[in-house]
Amino acid sequence: xxxxxxxxxxxxxxxxxxxxxxxxxxxxxxxxxxxxxxxxxxxxxxxxxxxxxxxxxxxxxxxxxxxxxxxxxxxxxxxxxxxxxxxxxxxxxxxxxxxxxxxxxxxxxxxxxxxxxxxxxxxxxxxxxxxxxxxxxxxxxxxxxxx
Numbered sequence: 001x002x003x004x005x006x007x008x009x010x011x012x013x014x015x016x017x018x019x020x021x022x023x024x025x026x027x028x029x030x031x032x033x034x035x036x037x038x039x040x041x042x043x044x045x046x047x048x049x050x051x052x053x054x055x056x057x058x059x060x061x062x063x064x065x066x067x068x069x070x071x072x073x074x075x076x077x078x079x080x081x082x083x084x085x086x087x088x089x090x091x092x093x094x095x096x097x098x099x100x101x102x103x104x105x106x107x108x109x110x111x112x113x114x115x116x117x118x119x120x121x122x123x124x125x126x127x128x129x130x131x132x133x134x135x136x137x138x139x140x141x142x143x144x145x146x147x
């Protein structure tokens with residue numbers, strides 16, 4: 001990656017060369033190549049089901065009816081049921097984990113999944129969001145979806 005004509009590694013090394021420990025920590029994290037773009041692509045989940053896109057739903061949908069979204073990658077999937085006042089979901093295969101919703105404006109909402117993979121959110125941001133899920137089984141990052 002480069003910024004202008006300079007490789008990013010050069011800029012990080014130059015900025016981090018000072019005595020400031022905070023800059024050194026940032027530089028060390030930037031230099032950590034253990035989680036690179038290939039890992040992100042491996043974790044990236046696609047929207048495999050959206051009840052709002054189903055033709056039958058469009059014909060008989062009632063106001064306030066829940067929307068179901070399923071995001072899938074290997075080895076995880078994330079199932080969500082969006083209701084007017086909250087969201088419930090499950091990690092599959094079932095197990096504990098952490099689910100974070102990131103809004104386009106930087107707002108985040110976090111929930112812990114129980115041993116069966118169930119979690120719920122209140123105060124879910126509206127608009128464009130993506131979800132990150134971390135479990136002992138694996139990681140999942142969704143693309144942006146509009147709620």
